[in-house]
Amino acid sequence: MTFAAGGGSVGRRDAWYHKPDVRRLGASLGVGLVLALVTGKDGRSGHFGSGIAAALGGVRVPSFLAVGLALWGVATGINRYGDEMRRALAPATAARKRVTGNATFRTTSLLVMLVVAIGIPPMLSSFWQGVLVEQVGIFMLLAVGLNVVVGWAGLLDLGYIAFYAIGAYTTAYFTGTLPVQPPIVLNPFLCFPLAVLACLLAGVLLGAPTLRLRGDYLAIVTLGFGEIVRIVANNSDGITNGSRGATNIPHFSIHLLGINYDWTLNSLPYWYLIMVVLAVVVLLFFRLEHSRIGRAWAAVREDEVAAQASGVATVKIKLLAFAIGASTSGLAGVIYASKIGFISPDNFLLILSISVLAYVVFGGMGSLFGVMVGAALLTWLPQFLRDYVPATDRNLYIGAILVLMMIFRPAGLLPARRRRTELSLHDIPEAETVAVPAPGSMGGSI
């Protein structure tokens, strides 16, 4: 925005339309126009331009331009008086930090959340209870798992949903709903350890040859893995029942020591089950994050060479992240398979891998609480928008939110301390290098 102020060539850059305020006004009005277009009427085939004409007609354009103008006013105001505003609000910010950093506050808010998680769902309609289980709960669990891989170990995994599929198919196999029969048919509860084991194994099998790769290469390989698992499930008719999938997977049930309880089509009991599983997983992961393993992950993520030189077995530690993340999604797979009772390869599309990754990034990579909030918000939002916008436009709004988030809060909604520091470090590398003379130039005494 300070383009015009920057020295260098004079002349055209000083023109009135290069002034920051004017440029900002143009951008705001442009945004208003785009909004008017995308929220307008749909086009019709055969009538080229009818959609655009309809969208631009009537009072829509002026009203959206007014919104743009208002945005411009706010942006200009913040630009002019932002520092003074921040200064005026400094005591309030400090007070907020004092309260939120307080241990009692944290315990209290945790208790409040617990009460909400237990008390609110029974009051919801069965539709929203279903959303809570099949979307919010399952994806919170998946996001917590992927956070280990992406947020802590810093490995970009684009095929994460494959492990979810493996967990679900393991359940289908051991409950005897696939064409191949297991040695003994088990209750879905007993599938938890088996699914975890299967996913651990799959994670190690995928990770061992590929974790020597870095960044982009790993992303491509995992992307391929995700598709391979789905396509194998789709094409192995004799084993997975192909595209017809597994049907009639039994619900959870307890018949133990006189306690008899069956999970049914009702979603609510599943919500509580997910909450218990999630609570256990989060507790274990919280400990892990603050242990030797968590620090080793952070070390590998920040500087792999230095980590190796400090004795960290980097391949092993990355493999561990992969395996732990994979087994978490195995848990989610079991719950999903048993809740829905039906799985097919279409439940494990690439878009889900991308979505879970988006939840993790949106919530704040590396922050256990953040990724749960991210997953909950972004799975709730499409269902909420269902009543307000056309179904085809829903992803547009989600995408816009993600883009805005990355621009204004790149570390995510509730960033982890370590990650926040890493991101803020990217803003100041120049200062560091200026302060430090090049190593070679220090030999001046020789």
Place this chain on the structure above:
Amino acid sequence: MARSAPTAAARVADPIFDVAGVTLRFGGVTSLADVTLQMGRGEILAIIGPNGAGKTSLFNCLTGVYRPQTGSITFRATRTELPVTLLGRKTHQINHLGIARTFQNIRLFPALTVLENVKVGLEARHGVGPISAMLGLPNARHAERESTRRGIELLRFVGLADQANTIASALSYGAQRRLEIARALGTGPAVLLLDEPAAGTNPVEKRELADLIRQINRDLRVSVLLIEHDMRLVMSVATRVIVLNFGQLIAAGTPEQIQRNPAVIEAYLGTGGQAEDGRNPGTDAGGGGGWR
């Protein structure tokens, strides 16, 4: 060049490192040419040489980052152990054998705290598994307490204990150098490799660094292999000096011997002919300055 003379001087009685005939090439560039040297247990050995002489390449060969095409490198952590070859081992395995290093351009974990940085080094070897850590079993808790205690001890040793909970990137440059040394010491090395630890530090920090290196050597009984351009530091702390030039070992001896060695003076200041063809990097490393 008469190689036999410096090689003979590079032999010691109880070697901790034994580097024999190491040659390292990158395509057509020979970074190390048939380098043979030994490092004695308990010494502070300095490697000097003009920029591009192969000093850091030698470090990278010793720590498993590069694998030389020919030659052998063996290491004996203690007098009683048999020498083990370092070639073909991974960097972290070499670290576990008892070789720790710092980097020419500081490589900390910038978003971790000072204490956490040291703990990464301290914990790399001990085997608390993920299950113990997740369940918070007694052995995991004990290991955690122990590594915190040792970490604070090490930070006290390098003078950073009062900044234990600072984010590493917020430290001053000299403090970051000391933290890197503390992290390396945390891995429990028999030998510490320091790659230009004084680069970018001010005179006061240089004096403190010299004291620290002596303390590491004397109090912790760690042998120190030092790459450094600052001659005053080298001559004041090193027990022995090795000179590399164009990947070849051209001299080895005590600091006094090195300062008088004609081959070394030639490498650094250049002869008239060499200076003219600009082949000698020693001349543009500020040759006119002479010994400090």
